[in-house]
Amino acid sequence: GCRLKHDQVSKLFEMMTENHNIVHLDISQNDLSDLSSEVLATVINKLEYANVSHTKITRNQMKNILIKCSMNTSLRYLNIKGNDMEIYPNDLFRRTSKKIKEFHYKLENLDLYGHGCRW
Secondary structure: OOOOOHHHHHHHHHHHHHOOOOOEEEOOOOOOOOOOHHHHHHHHHHOOEEEOOOOOOOHHHHHHHHHHHHHOOOOOEEEOOOOOOOOOOHHHHHHHHHHOOEEEOOOOOHHHHOOOOOO
16 A cells, blocks of 8 residues: 655645545555544545554544544445554444444454465
């Protein structure tokens, strides 16, 4: 994937707050930790598809994303795997999963799915 610099990420999300035509975003493997939690949550919830897995999202950012998702969202797909999610009650994930058709937040069990290639 493409690795964006912090200023590029900021510009992208600034532009996306004003643009309502973008519906699909895969920004996985980029560092989003410096973004305002309000901007991040607003942009993500305007999309239909968002992959923000492994993006170093902070606990406050995650909380805002999930709260907005559970109330009102355009999302049909959301992947937030690989981010810090340990402090959130299951109820918040449950409410969010009722609003989004495909909601991916649990890491797979590698014993079940395999570890990939080994030498």
